[in-house]
Amino acid sequence: MHHGTDKVLKKLEQRPDIEVIEYGCLGNCGECFLSPFALVNGETVPAETADQLYELVLAAIAEQEEHNSALDKLLDDL
Numbered sequence: 001m002h003h004g005t006d007k008v009l010k011k012l013e014q015r016p017d018i019e020v021i022e023y024g025c026l027g028n029c030g031e032c033f034l035s036p037f038a039l040v041n042g043e044t045v046p047a048e049t050a051d052q053l054y055e056l057v058l059a060a061i062a063e064q065e066e067h068n069s070a071l072d073k074l075l076d077d078l
Helices: 005-013 050-077
Strands: 037-040 043-046
Touching: 005 050, 037 050, 043 050
Parallel strands: none
Antiparallel strands: 037 043
């Protein structure tokens, strides 16, 4: 939280379309000390600043949703 990620967490929690789960330790030894990061559906999203992290988390969610939609369409077409 020393990178300002607590503010990112609160902003994400306010969005009804995003489920946020907070963990004390993710086991990514040292990564939280070096820079702010989040896990988005199991994928690490690192950033240089907390503000950038918020934007990158939203982009990662959108990209994953796009991939999932494409996969669903592909499966439906089979």
